[in-house]
Amino acid sequence: MKTTELSPDEERHLLNLSVIPALIVTYILLAAFVYFGRNQSSLSPLHILIYFGIPFAIAMPTTIFLSFEVLYSRKARQPINRGARRLLGRISLTLLAISLLGAILSITYFALAPWFDENNLLLLTGVLWFAIWIFLMFHFKEAFNKLSSGKW
């Protein structure tokens, strides 16, 4: 099969297109959650993060990366498994981000719960996660690039 490489501009165009399925997934998740959670006024921020936030954080990048691979393979006229390595790398980045979040969440909830209310605890977890993620991205720039471009 004859294959062609895509330019960065074409890749960006495909990425922008893959936001459409991701938005559909977001709205389905949100509608389902509002429907099921409507009468549960006692749901705490932590519960919402676990029941909605984490599935959202997994489903959205997975949809984006997968749609990108499908669009890429069609445009470049190559079998979809050519991009398997790239997809796998990006999914593992996602899983790394989510498990990092889980680890920080469990540490903050275990250690800081007596001093902060739940909203602030979650906010603090978010800030910590953000800071650590930025640090990791700068410190392991090469590894991040290799993983997300499938060259590993």
Add this chain to the structure above:
Amino acid sequence: MTNSLKVRGNAFYFGSFLRLFGDNQTIIRANSRGYAVLSNHYYNVNNGYYAFTVTVDNADIVAISYVSLTVSLETRLNCIVQKQDTSNVHVFYGKLENVHEEGGLQLTISVNGSVYTWISTDEMGLFYLEMSLLPENDTATTYDIQIAFGGWMAGSVTSYHQTSNGTYPVCTTIYSKYKPSCNVTRLTVSPPSTDTLTPTKTPEEMQAEAEEGGWLSIWHEFSWWYPWYRLRVKINVNPTIDVGFNPLLPFGETWNWEGLELFANVVAEIWDEVILDFMGVFISYTIAKGLSIWNWAGGLLAEIIKGAFHYALFLAEFFRATEGSLKMLAAGIAEILMGLIAIATNIGEAFVKALKTLIFSPAISTIMLTTTKMINYAAILRPIRTLIDYVECGVDFSIAILALLRYLGWI
């Protein structure tokens, strides 16, 4: 109710459980594994309340495990509301269930969170109250009526064990004859009639309203000149916000809003909340944008996880908020502003300027000016729209719609 106190050691011990407020003293022996167990059922709490203690002959090697007990009767408050046709007098009557022929129990009546009056129940636990609730400014007004029973005859007793080394608390019983209970009724008083509403609507009602009202409409628009195609997004809640942009090409955006005047009175009150909400979202958005320059997948993940946190914190507020909640309005305005910036910074800037004309305060004007400057810095970061902007925009607009609908009491 069964509690066990473990007694450790090799010697022969016995435990004795003392019954307070009574003459009976139960002495039981620890078994070969060192356990002493006493069972007691409270058939009638009128007999008083108890705390248990255990003594052993060699006090130095006793291991005491602290026991806490709660004893009380459950109560339940039922309430029915009726309105007389010709006046605004509402009659509240009902019964405090499970009280045994004991009158004079005090109930606290609160209207919209502040105490209105106190009433007492009769011998059967019944109560009756008349209240005049008027529609304010001739518009439908919602009242939350809370009837609360704070419990009765609360007390506690603690028993201590004395050894040569000191005194240790062994058991505490918290006692109240009747447990507290509460009833909340929500009423909407409108000029011609009164309806009793449940705070939330059924999914069928929500869907019908969505189809009728069209909260969000999206359509395509083509033109002969640049940018040839525009995606038009209209949030039709109140205010109406209509934005048109080309998803792939920069510049050539259109925008229009109506009904911002409706917020003139409240925006000044909640502006600090709007700014705080906006700052949080804006700073994390710009960081995620910056990160995406180094590695787009990592930046995107930062943005999505930020979105997850954002949803979690917002939805927790959303489920607690009621109609007219200013927190929801503040969140709605902040999210619309952020969503507009994600589409194009100049739209966000115009939105801030439009809000500024509604408020006449030097302090707020300064804050607005700072916000506008911040937005301009964001423009440097985003010469072209990327995936992160779409994610931001989707998350922000969905939150904004939910927040405004909750504020208006439609969902």
